[in-house]
Amino acid sequence: MAFNQVTIIGFGLIGSSIARVLRRDHPVARLVCGDISQEVCDKALALGIADEASTDLTAAVQGSDLVVLAVPVGACGPVAQIIAPGLKKGAVITDVGSVKQAVIAAVMPHLPDYVDFVPAHPIAGTEHSGPEAGFAELFQGRWAIITPLPETPLNAIEKVTKLWEAAGSNIEFMEPRRHDLVLAITSHLPHLIAYTIVGTASDLEDHLKADVIKFSASGFRDFTRIAASDPVMWRDIFINNQDAVLEIVQRFTEDLTGMQRAIRWGDGQALQDMFARTRAIRRQVIDAKQADYRYPNQSPALVPQPEALRKASGS
Amino acid sequence: MAFNQVTIIGFGLIGSSIARVLRRDHPVARLVCGDISQEVCDKALALGIADEASTDLTAAVQGSDLVVLAVPVGACGPVAQIIAPGLKKGAVITDVGSVKQAVIAAVMPHLPDYVDFVPAHPIAGTEHSGPEAGFAELFQGRWAIITPLPETPLNAIEKVTKLWEAAGSNIEFMEPRRHDLVLAITSHLPHLIAYTIVGTASDLEDHLKADVIKFSASGFRDFTRIAASDPVMWRDIFINNQDAVLEIVQRFTEDLTGMQRAIRWGDGQALQDMFARTRAIRRQVIDAKQADYRYPNQSPALVPQPEALRKASGS
Numbered sequence A, B: 001m002a003f004n005q006v007t008i009i010g011f012g013l014i015g016s017s018i019a020r021v022l023r024r025d026h027p028v029a030r031l032v033c034g035d036i037s038q039e040v041c042d043k044a045l046a047l048g049i050a051d052e053a054s055t056d057l058t059a060a061v062q063g064s065d066l067v068v069l070a071v072p073v074g075a076c077g078p079v080a081q082i083i084a085p086g087l088k089k090g091a092v093i094t095d096v097g098s099v100k101q102a103v104i105a106a107v108m109p110h111l112p113d114y115v116d117f118v119p120a121h122p123i124a125g126t127e128h129s130g131p132e133a134g135f136a137e138l139f140q141g142r143w144a145i146i147t148p149l150p151e152t153p154l155n156a157i158e159k160v161t162k163l164w165e166a167a168g169s170n171i172e173f174m175e176p177r178r179h180d181l182v183l184a185i186t187s188h189l190p191h192l193i194a195y196t197i198v199g200t201a202s203d204l205e206d207h208l209k210a211d212v213i214k215f216s217a218s219g220f221r222d223f224t225r226i227a228a229s230d231p232v233m234w235r236d237i238f239i240n241n242q243d244a245v246l247e248i249v250q251r252f253t254e255d256l257t258g259m260q261r262a263i264r265w266g267d268g269q270a271l272q273d274m275f276a277r278t279r280a281i282r283r284q285v286i287d288a289k290q291a292d293y294r295y296p297n298q299s300p301a302l303v304p305q306p307e308a309l310r311k312a313s314g315s
Helices: A013-025 A038-046 A073-086 A101-110 A154-166 A176-202 A206-214 A220-226 A231-240 A242-264 A268-287 A307-314 B013-025 B038-046 B073-086 B101-110 B154-166 B176-202 B206-214 B220-226 B231-240 B242-264 B268-287 B307-314
Strands: A005-009 A030-034 A052-054 A066-069 A092-095 A116-118 A120-122 A143-146 A170-173 B005-009 B030-034 B052-054 B066-069 B092-095 B116-118 B120-122 B143-146 B170-173
Touching: A005 A013, A013 A030, A013 A154, A030 A038, A038 A052, A066 A073, A073 A092, A073 A101, A073 A231, A092 A101, A092 A120, A092 A154, A101 A116, A101 A176, A116 A154, A120 A154, A143 A154, A154 A170, A176 A206, A176 A220, A176 A231, A176 A242, A176 B176, A176 B206, A176 B220, A176 B242, A176 B268, A206 B176, A206 B268, A220 B176, A220 B220, A220 B268, A231 A242, A231 B268, A242 A268, A242 B176, A242 B231, A242 B242, A268 B176, A268 B206, A268 B220, A268 B231, B005 B013, B013 B030, B013 B154, B030 B038, B038 B052, B066 B073, B073 B092, B073 B101, B073 B231, B092 B101, B092 B120, B092 B154, B101 B116, B101 B176, B116 B154, B120 B154, B143 B154, B154 B170, B176 B206, B176 B220, B176 B231, B176 B242, B231 B242, B242 B268
Parallel strands: A005 A030, A005 A066, A030 A052, A066 A092, A092 A116, A143 A170, B005 B030, B005 B066, B030 B052, B066 B092, B092 B116, B143 B170
Antiparallel strands: A120 A143, B120 B143
C-alpha cells in the first residue's frame, strides 16, 4: 500500500476496524482519526489505533493520501463539504456506505477536481458499535464491493482495491445502481423486517413480552440480533435508498398477504409448496459458500481472489 | 426414569434425538421406532437408536410405558386414532408439537381412558430433518414447555418432566392457550416472515437472484436458514395455530406499513426512535441468557432448574 498518511473520518465499528487492519499490515502509515466526538478521539488514541485524533475534520485530512469516510451515509455529503478545503492534491477519497447512488450524489459536488473519489462498501459488520467494537479480522473472507464512477482513474481504484485486499476481502466491481438494488434485497429489507418484528413484540403487554424474551430462542432471537444494529446508520440507509427499499417492501408485502390468505383458508398445499421452494434457496446459499452446514450463520473463509483486480483492470 | 419400553412415533430430527437421549441415559429401556416410512425404520435400526422398528404403528406401541408422538402437528390426531387399540393400560402419551390447543383437541377423543396424555413442546431444533440429523445434545439448556390438562394425573406429568430433565432441558409449565400465543410471536411469525422474504427473493429475475445469493451474508442469509426448516412441519403449524398467527401477522403488517410510510416521507426521527427501542429488546434477550454477546445466535447453557417440577407439584 502506497499511503504515507491515512485519515479515517468516523471511528466506529467499521472505521476502527480499518484502522486496525492498517496498523497490522501497513505500520509505517501515519494514522489520523477524525471524529466529531472528543470521547471517540480520546478512545482511538487510548486504543493505540491512531497516531493523531481531532474533532476538526478539515485539519484531520490535511496531508493524507487516503481519506476514508466511515460515517453514516447521511453524513457523507456534509463531511465531504467540511473536509474539502483540507484535502491534499492527488488524495484518494473512499467511503464504506451501504448506499452508493445517494452517497455519490451527495459527495461529488463538494470535492475539488484534484482528488479522486472511489465509492466502496465492505459487506461486514456486527450488531455492536463504537471504536472498541472493531477488530482487524472483521473483513476477512467477506465481500468488498467497489462501485467506480466512469471518470475514476484506474490507479485510484487500484489503491482502494489494495486496501480491501489487505483486509482479506474479496473484491467485486458493480454499478452503483445495481449495488443499491441488490443490497435493498439482501440487507436493507431483512433489517427493516427485523426491526419491525422486534418492534411489534416490544408493543406487547408486559407479561406477554417477558415470555417472548424468555422463549426467544425459537426464532425471534435471530431477529433481535439484526435489530440491535446502529439506529442512526440504519435510519440513513433507509432514507437514502428509499426507491429500491420501497419497491422491494411492496413485493414482500404482497407475498406476505398471499401467505396470510393461505393460512386463513387452510390452504396447506400452497404453504408447503412455498416452503419447499425456500429450502432450495438455502442450499444455493450454502453452495455459494456464504454459509456453512455446521456454523449456519457464519461465512466460511473464502479463498482470496487476487484475480478480481486483474479482471477489472483488463475490462 | 421408570420406563421399560418406549415407543417414539416419527423418527425425524426430534424423535431420533429423543431416542439418542434415552440410549445415553436409560440404556435398559427397550426402544421402539414407529414410522410410516420403511426407509426411516431401516435407518433407525442401522443407526442403533432403536431395538425394533415398524411401519405398523398400532403394533409399535404395544407394551410401551411411554409413547412419544414426534410427528408434524397435523398428524397427531390421525396417529392417536391408529395407535389407540395397541396402547397398554397406564401408558403415558406425550407429544412434541409447536401447537398445543389443536393437538389436544385432535388427540384426546381417540385415547382410551386408561392412558394419560401429557402435551409437551421442546423448544429446540435445527433446519435439518430426518433420523441422521438428530443428536442427544439438541435439548441441552433449552426450554421444554409442558402444558398439562386439568385432569392429567401428577405422576404422568412427573414422568414426562423427568424425560425432559434427562435431556438437559429447563422445564416450564404453561396453559395450552398461552403457549400457542407466545409461540405465535416468538417462533411462528419469525418463520412465516423468513419464508416470505426468501420466497420474495426466489421470484427475482435470475441475474438478480444470483447476486442476492452471492451477497447474502449482509442479512438475508440468517433468514434462509430459518426458511430451510421442514415444509410439512411448518405447514401444519400455521394451519393449526391459525387464530394466533393471523392476529400477530396483522399487528406486524400494521407496524411494517408505519415503517414504509416513514421511509416514503423521509421521517428519519420516527425510524431512529423505533430502532433505538428494538435495540433495548436485544439487551433484554441477552440478560435473559437466551443469547450470548460472543456467540449471538446460540443459547448459553442454562443452569438446570430442578425446582421447576417441585413448584409445579405444589401448585
